[in-house]
Amino acid sequence: MGKSFAVLSYPNSNNLGDFIQSIAAKHQLNEKETYELDRDQLHIYNGPKVFLIMNGWFMEESKNWPPSKKITPLFLSFHLNPTAKKNMLTDNGIKYLKKHQPIGCRDYYTQKLLSKFGINTYFSGCLTLTLNRKKFNIKSNQRSGIYLISPMERLLPKNEIVFGNLFQKLIFNLKRPINKKKYFRAIKRLNNFLKDEKEEIYNISQIIDSSKYSKEKKIELAEQHLKYIANAKLVITSRIHSALPAVAFGTPVLFLSDGLKHINQRSRLDGMNNFFLILNSRDLKNFDLKKIKNTKRHTPFVNRMQKEIISFKDYK
16 A cells, blocks of 8 residues: 655635645645645644655644654754744654754754754755746746735735734734834835836735635635746745745746844745845835846755655655
8 A cells, every 4th residue: 555645734824825835745745645734733633644744834833743643744844933932842842853854944043943952954945946837837938917915914914813922912003003104105115116117017915814715715726826926027025935936937026024023024034035035125216126037046955855755755
């Protein structure tokens, strides 16, 4: 009997970026059937033994770490968020990571953090860099449109739950009027920057109303999101999982960092400048779009991730 493989699922997520990461994992596994395991409930999984690509942001329910013994993980494109490190890096949590090392880390923050505990790590980049444009290219080689995908959305979050204790939520609400002003200033800078562009400009969000859609529909929306990116002439975004697929597809991309000063956000960006240009909206006044060049700097990372997955599939 053959091995069973799995990818992570996010039943309650309102962020298409989560589903984009699972799509990338499915494409690389290239199996007819894959299990889908809830990232925050891996500790109670009691089905058949599965081989799981452990990529993505970890995790909302950090007390539910480590996963079930019925899961054999491949740690690739792994981000451990500062909010989760206390619960995940217990003695048992560290022992689990060491058992399955080396850990392919999505960012330098995670790599440096785990290395402090004597865990063997390497910087893998993100699995979304392996996405293939041919699977999403509906207009041949013709590209059109500038896609503004959730730019500066962190300054004025839309449909996002504010996680944390009551004090953190209070601080967020107190800052909201200040952030609102920052948001409109940043949007004004972006509009001025693009005012002479002749390309059609589309505003879309990576964030959805989770309550309105089934799991299948969320995947469909994520695939449509990737089609937009694959066929765009330019993507301007403040979302990592819109920027990285753009790199994979050879779509010029500009990442705006407004609203990403908190350690929870900065940790995710640590190392992303290897793959795309990061600016603040204040930098746009003197910036020339022609400076955005496609590079192949992600190729060595893609090659290694693909080799790791091949070895994982062959693992006895």
